[in-house]
Amino acid sequence: MDFGARTFELPECHSVPRTKFDVDRKTKRGNPVYANVHGFDHAGALRELQRHVFGPEVQHDHRLLSRIVYRNRNQHRGSVHFRRFEELRRGLKILQGLQIPVLVDRIQAAFYPVGVSRKRRAEWQMLPCRYYMTAVVGRLVWVGRFLEKLQMVCHRCFVQCTGQVAVTLFMPLMIVVQGIAARLQVVLRLWHRSVADIAGVLERWLLHLPACPDSLSGPLPSLPDLDATAEPAKKPVEDVDEIIADIMPDLSIQEPAKKKRARHRTMDIYSDFS
Structure with missing residues (x-):
C-alpha cells in the first residue's frame, strides 16, 4: 500500500507576548x-x-x-501473510518518523516562552502566529489520513492471521501477530480521534490568532502612534520611469525597434535553380 505520508518542514514559530493584547486601563482601548x-x-x-x-x-x-519479522524472514519469505507483516512494519516505521507526540508538544510549547517546562505550563502567556498554525493544521490533516490507512493495514493483517489459524498453520506465530494487529488498530483509532480533535480546535482558533508577528512585519504601531496624524513611515513606490527621469533627465528610454521580417514570394525559392 502507498501510504502517501508526504511530510514537509514546518515554518519557524513566531509567538506574540500576551502583554500586547491587554487593554489599556486608562483609555480602555x-x-x-x-x-x-x-x-x-x-x-x-x-x-x-x-x-x-x-x-x-x-x-x-x-x-x-x-x-518477529527479523527472526521469521527466512522461513516465511514470499508468503502472503508475511507480506502483510512487512507492510504493517513499514507503516509503523513511517508513523514513528512522523513523531506525533513531538508535534503536539511543539504546538503546546508555542503558547509559552522558550525554556518553560511542562510542569509550569499553566496559563497561556503567548499566542503563535496564524501562518505557523495553518501549516500545523495541514500537517495534522496528512497525519490523520495516514492513520486511517494504517488502521486498514492492521485490519488486513488481522484477517490474514485469522485465516492461517483456521487451517492450523503456524498457530503460535499467528496468534501473537494477531494480538499485535488488534491492539494497534484500537490504539491507532484513538490516535486518529485525538489528531482530528486537535486539528478541529486549531482550525476554529485560526481566526483569533495574530496574523503576523513583529519579526515578519516590522514593529507594530502603538496606541499613541495610531492617534497621531503623521505622514506614513513608508512612501508609496514611484514608477520606475519617474525615478530614472529624476536621476538622469537626459536619458530617454526608448523601446527597441522591431525588425521587419522580409517577405519571400513563392518563386524566390526556385531562383537558385534557374
Missing part, C-alpha cells in the same frame, strides 16, 4: 491590530489541546513486530 484576538476563550482551547496524550504503546508494538 486595545491595539486595533490585535482586535481579532479578543472575544475567544484561549484558555479553554488550550486545555482541550493539553488533554490529549500519545503513549508509547505503538513504539513498543513496533519493536516487537520488527523482532
Whole structure:
C-alpha cells in the first residue's frame, strides 16, 4: 500500500507576548491590530489541546513486530501473510518518523516562552502566529489520513492471521501477530480521534490568532502612534520611469525597434535553380 505520508518542514514559530493584547486601563482601548484576538476563550482551547496524550504503546508494538519479522524472514519469505507483516512494519516505521507526540508538544510549547517546562505550563502567556498554525493544521490533516490507512493495514493483517489459524498453520506465530494487529488498530483509532480533535480546535482558533508577528512585519504601531496624524513611515513606490527621469533627465528610454521580417514570394525559392 502507498501510504502517501508526504511530510514537509514546518515554518519557524513566531509567538506574540500576551502583554500586547491587554487593554489599556486608562483609555480602555486595545491595539486595533490585535482586535481579532479578543472575544475567544484561549484558555479553554488550550486545555482541550493539553488533554490529549500519545503513549508509547505503538513504539513498543513496533519493536516487537520488527523482532518477529527479523527472526521469521527466512522461513516465511514470499508468503502472503508475511507480506502483510512487512507492510504493517513499514507503516509503523513511517508513523514513528512522523513523531506525533513531538508535534503536539511543539504546538503546546508555542503558547509559552522558550525554556518553560511542562510542569509550569499553566496559563497561556503567548499566542503563535496564524501562518505557523495553518501549516500545523495541514500537517495534522496528512497525519490523520495516514492513520486511517494504517488502521486498514492492521485490519488486513488481522484477517490474514485469522485465516492461517483456521487451517492450523503456524498457530503460535499467528496468534501473537494477531494480538499485535488488534491492539494497534484500537490504539491507532484513538490516535486518529485525538489528531482530528486537535486539528478541529486549531482550525476554529485560526481566526483569533495574530496574523503576523513583529519579526515578519516590522514593529507594530502603538496606541499613541495610531492617534497621531503623521505622514506614513513608508512612501508609496514611484514608477520606475519617474525615478530614472529624476536621476538622469537626459536619458530617454526608448523601446527597441522591431525588425521587419522580409517577405519571400513563392518563386524566390526556385531562383537558385534557374
